Structures are given as C-alpha cells and as structure tokens.
Amino acid sequence: MKEASPGYRPVTIFVVVIGVIALVALVTVAVVQNKPLTQKYKYGIVLDAGSSHTALYIYKWPAEKDNNTGRVTQANETCKVKGPGISSYASNPQGAGESLRACMLEAKKFIPASRQEETPLYLGATAGMRLLNMENASASDSVFKAVEEALDSYTFSYRGARLLTGLEEGAFGWVTVNYLDGRLTQGQKTIGALDLGGASTQISFVSPNFDGSESPNNLMMFRLYGNDYNLYSHSFLCYGKDQALRQTLAHQTQSGQSIVNDPCFHSKYSKVWEYSNLYDTPCVADRKPDNSPTNFTLNGSGNFQQCQQLIKSIFNFTQCKYSRCSFNGVFQPELQGSFGAFSAYYYVLDFLNLADTSRVSLEKAKDKLKEYCATPWPELQKQHPKTKEKYLSEYCFSGTYILTLLTEGYNFTADTYKEITVIGKMQGSDAGWTLGYMLNLTNMIPAEAPDRPPIAYPSYVSIMVITGIVLGIVLLFIVYTHSRTQCSNTQKIV
Ligand SMILES: Nc1ccn([C@@H]2O[C@H](COP(=O)(O)OP(=O)(O)OP(=O)(O)O)[C@@H](O)[C@H]2O)c(=O)n1
Numbered sequence: 379m380k381e382a383s384p385g386y387r388p389v390t391i392f393v394v395v396i397g398v399i400a401l402v403a404l405v406t407v408a409v410v411q412n413k414p415l416t417q418k419y420k421y422g423i424v425l426d427a428g429s430s431h432t433a434l435y436i437y438k439w440p441a442e443k444d445n446n447t448g449r450v451t452q453a454n455e456t457c458k459v460k461g462p463g464i465s466s467y468a469s470n471p472q473g474a475g476e477s478l479r480a481c482m483l484e485a486k487k488f489i490p491a492s493r494q495e496e497t498p499l500y501l502g503a504t505a506g507m508r509l510l511n512m513e514n515a516s517a518s519d520s521v522f523k524a525v526e527e528a529l530d531s532y533t534f535s536y537r538g539a540r541l542l543t544g545l546e547e548g549a550f551g552w553v554t555v556n557y558l559d560g561r562l563t564q565g566q567k568t569i570g571a572l573d574l575g576g577a578s579t580q581i582s583f584v585s586p587n588f589d590g591s592e593s594p595n596n597l598m599m600f601r602l603y604g605n606d607y608n609l610y611s612h613s614f615l616c617y618g619k620d621q622a623l624r625q626t627l628a629h630q631t632q633s634g635q636s637i638v639n640d641p642c643f644h645s646k647y648s649k650v651w652e653y654s655n656l657y658d659t660p661c662v663a664d665r666k667p668d669n670s671p672t673n674f675t676l677n678g679s680g681n682f683q684q685c686q687q688l689i690k691s692i693f694n695f696t697q698c699k700y701s702r703c704s705f706n707g708v709f710q711p712e713l714q715g716s717f718g719a720f721s722a723y724y725y726v727l728d729f730l731n732l733a734d735t736s737r738v739s740l741e742k743a744k745d746k747l748k749e750y751c752a753t754p755w756p757e758l759q760k761q762h763p764k765t766k767e768k769y770l771s772e773y774c775f776s777g778t779y780i781l782t783l784l785t786e787g788y789n790f791t792a793d794t795y796k797e798i799t800v801i802g803k804m805q806g807s808d809a810g811w812t813l814g815y816m817l818n819l820t821n822m823i824p825a826e827a828p829d830r831p832p833i834a835y836p837s838y839v840s841i842m843v844i845t846g847i848v849l850g851i852v853l854l855f856i857v858y859t860h861s862r863t864q865c866s867n868t869q870k871i872v
C-alpha cells in the first residue's frame with residue numbers, strides 16, 4: 379500500500395494563501411493607507427488696529443479641511459507693530475501705512491511663497507479709529523486710505539480695512555473664545571467674553587431670557603454648526619482703560635486746577651499733564667474747563683478705596699429705561715454662566731498676580747490691590763526695574779478700574795467673580811476678536827453641522843484591525859481543525 383503523505387490538500391493551501399494576503403491587505407489599508415497625509419496648510423492674516431497699538435496675527439488650518447471644526451489656530455508669535463495705534467497718525471496718514479511694514483515682511487517670511495497669493499489679509503480697526511472718526515471723519519478716511527494702499531502692495535489677497543462696530547468687536551471676541559474652547563461644534567454651553575481695550579470695553583454672553591426684544595441693538599444672532607445663538611453684546615466706548623483714566627482725570631480737573639492729588643497713582647509719583655493733551659479726545663473734550671492753565675501736576679496718593687470712589691464717578695447709575703441696566707442706561711440681561719476675560723484684563727491681572735480667580739477671591743483681590751496701591755512709587759520701581767514706566771505707573775488705576783467695572787458696572791458678585799477665567803492664550807492662540815472675525819469672513823464656521831463620515835477615523839482603524847485579527851484567528855482555527863482531521867484520517871489509513 380502506498381503511504382499517504384501527511385501534507386495539506388491544494389485547496390487548503392490555496393485558502394490559507396488567499397486568507398493571509400487578504401489579511402495583510404486589510405491591515406495595511408487600515409493602518410498605512412489611511413494615515414493622514416503630510417499636512418499642508420492654508421493661511422489667513424488679520425491686523426488688529428487697536429487704539430493703543432496694532433498687532434498682526436497669522437492663522438493656519440489644514441488645506442484639505444477648510445470646513446472642519448475647530449481646526450484654525452494661530453501660527454505665529456503675535457507681531458506687534460512698533461509705535462502707537464493707527465488712529466494716532468491723523469496728521470501723518472502715510473506713517474500709519476509705513477508702520478505696518480515690519481510685521482508685513484515678517485508675515486511674508488513666515489507664509490510659504492506658494493500660499494501667499496491665496497492668503498486672505500484683513501485689517502479691522504476698533505475704538506481708536508471710532509473716536510478719530512467722531513472727531514475728524516476726513517482724517518480717519520485718510521488714515522484708512524493710506525493703510526489700504528500699503529496693504530494692497532503685498533502679495534497677499536487683500537480683502538479690505540474697515541472699522542468694526544462695537545457689536546461686531548464684542549461678538550467676534552465671543553466667537554473666538556468659544557471656538558478655541560471647542561464649545562460651538564456640539565452646541566455645548568458657551569462662555570461669555572470680556573474684552574478690555576485702551577479706548578473701549580466689551581461684554582458679550584448668551585442669556586436664556588434675552589432675545590433682543592428689549593434692546594435690539596445689543597443682539598447678535600448666530601447660527602453655527604446647526605445651533606442658534608442669541609448673543610447679548612455691548613461695547614462701551616470711552617471705557618477702555620486709557621479713556622477711563624482720562625475720564626477720572628477730567629473729573630478731577632473740572633475747576634482748572636494746577637495740582638491734582640490722585641488716589642489711583644502711587645505716593646511719591648508725579649507727572650505733568652497738558653490740559654490740551656488730556657482733553658484731546660471726544661470722551662472728555664466737551665468737559666474741558668474754561669481758563670485752565672497749560673498744565674497740571676498729578677501727584678499720587680495711593681489709596682485704593684478713594685480710587686474706587688473716583689472711578690465710580692465715571693459711571694452713571696441714575697437712569698435706566700429697561701428692566702435692568704449695567705451703567706449709563708445700557709440694558710444688560712442677568713449675568714449667565716462662566717466668562718473668559720482677555721486683553722487688558724489679562725495684562726493687568728496677570729501682572730498683579732490676581733489672574734487666578736479660583737485662588738484669589740474678589741475680597742482677596744481687593745486686599746492685595748489695597749496694599750499694592752499703597753506702595754510708594756520709588757519702591758515699586760525698584761521691585762520692577764524692567765517694566766515700562768507707563769504701564770507700571772498705571773497698574774494701581776487699572777486693577778482698581780477692572781474690579782470696579784466688573785462689580786459696580788456689570789454687577790459681578792463675589793460668587794460670579796469666581797466664574798471669570800482670565801485668559802492670555804487659549805490653545806496657543808491669543809484671545810481677541812481677530813480669529814472670530816476671520817472665521818466669519820472666510821465662512822469657516824458653517825451654519826449647519828458639517829457631514830462627517832459615519833465612523834470617526836480612529837474607530838474606523840480599530841474596527842478594521844480587530845476584524846482582521848478575528849478573521850486571522852478564525853482562519854488559523856480552520857487550518858488547525860482541518861489538519862487535525864487530515865492527521866486522524868492519515869492515522870486511520872495507516
Ligand atoms: N503688556 C501690556 C500691554 C498693553 N497694556 C495696556 O492695555 C490696554 C489695552 O491694550 P489692548 O487690548 O491692546 O487695547 P487696544 O486693542 O489697542 O484698544 P481698543 O481695543 O480699545 O481699540 C492699553 O491701555 C495698553 O496700554 C498693558 O497695560 N500691558
């Protein structure tokens with residue numbers, strides 16, 4: 379009898395080979411082929427022409443996924459334009475355009491040449507230009523014209539320079555912080571936004587009872603990723619921290635004094651102000667006293683409580699034609715939820731070590747500020763030799779202004795104060811209106827939730843790999859049982 383070979387039948391070998399090939403192909407496709415390709419980026423540039431300075435932001439996002447959610451981030455270290463804000467160039471408009479040059483060249487270096495022509499470039503101006511426009515419309519037109527000519531001369535796709543309304547400025551700041559915090563895509567609870575600039579300040583939040591009927595001018599409606607928002611927002615012109623300071627100085631110089639003892643500045647601090655300079659802004663121009671001397675000397679007295687009293691005097695609480703108001707007769711619905719506070723809220727509270735509101739309560743912040751304001755100027759200069767003198771001299775005023783604005787102005791309490799997070803950067807991007815502005819103008823936040831693949835990429839890969847492994851086990855099992863049967867058959871034959 380011919381001895382039967384214990385080998386496999388050709389059919390079995392065929393099945394095993396095909397099975398192994400299929401398995402390898404499956405896992406390869408799942409893991410290798412679907413790996414994201416090397417990322418290519420698109421870019422966008424926004425210039426924030428604020429009252430105190432201009433900053434250039436470059437944003438980037440994956441080239442294939444314009445519409446994807448939460449994928450736009452800040453690409454550069456903010457480029458700060460040297461010199462003052464563009465509104466300070468009223469008598470030399472060309473200078474405003476030229477001032478942007480260094481940052482524009484930095485953007486040219488940063489963005490790959492092949493992407494530059496398609497890169498949108500926007501400039502938005504805020505309260506400084508709003509004030510210049512009120513004061514001298516033709517001067518503000520000339521500044522815009524000079525800035526436009528300058529920006530149009532670069533390879534980028536220039537899309538215009540314009541004055542933002544206060545409502546837009548507040549609303550886009552709100553979009554930015556909620557976008558960066560990933561709160562818009564699935565309709566999560568949003569956070570309010572508090573922005574403090576040099577010339578104006580904004581408060582924006584969603585309140586369940588606010589639909590705009592009581593005060594339509596404070597309503598900004600958004601439909602983002604399939605969710606509707608009725609956003610309350612208000613911008614207080616002349617209540618940014620530089621203009622607020624001028625208001626307190628105007629309050630103290632109504633009788634044309636030549637000496638002012640100011641509690642918001644440190645003892646032994648002294649500065650000479652020109653009347654014509656102090657009153658050269660629409661925020662106080664109409665209050666300039668007649669027959670004032672050329673100058674007055676401001677002497678600091680460093681007293682937090684008196685400073686707070688002085689600051690209160692620039693808010694008007696007497697008239698309110700609505701169900702509720704913040705100040706100056708402006709409607710404000712009941713505060714709701716948590717808030718993110720940025721710009722000067724961050725610069726000032728961070729410097730004063732008061733930014734961590736979860737550790738530093740409102741009461742503690744007041745106590746610390748009281749001590750800080752009482753520190754004599756020479757001592758403070760010794761402690762902070764590197765801080766710019768203008769900033770350093772004003773932190774007592776600014777800190778006191780912030781606490782007063784929040785509590786007396788917006789009605790934050792010790793409890794709701796804890797709900798404020800002071801934000802510098804969020805996910806590597808500066809908090810401010812610029813990102814929200816660009817997302818809006820480039821239609822990068824869809825009104826409806828974008829179609830997504832039914833299974834997310836990681837789940838897809840996992841399912842493919844697990845299926846592959848299971849199929850492999852089944853295959854091995856078949857081969858094993860098959861060879862066992864063959865073996866026992868062989869043994870029987872033997
Ligand atoms: N490290 C810094 C940077 C800025 N500031 C001050 O913070 C205020 C606000 O700055 P910013 O948010 O840049 O205001 P702008 O955008 O220029 O003003 P606005 O939004 O009103 O147009 C200004 O008084 C500025 O002098 C500060 O105290 N410390």
Ligand SMILES: [Ca+2]
Pocket residue numbers: 428429504574575576721
């Ligand atoms: Ca600003």
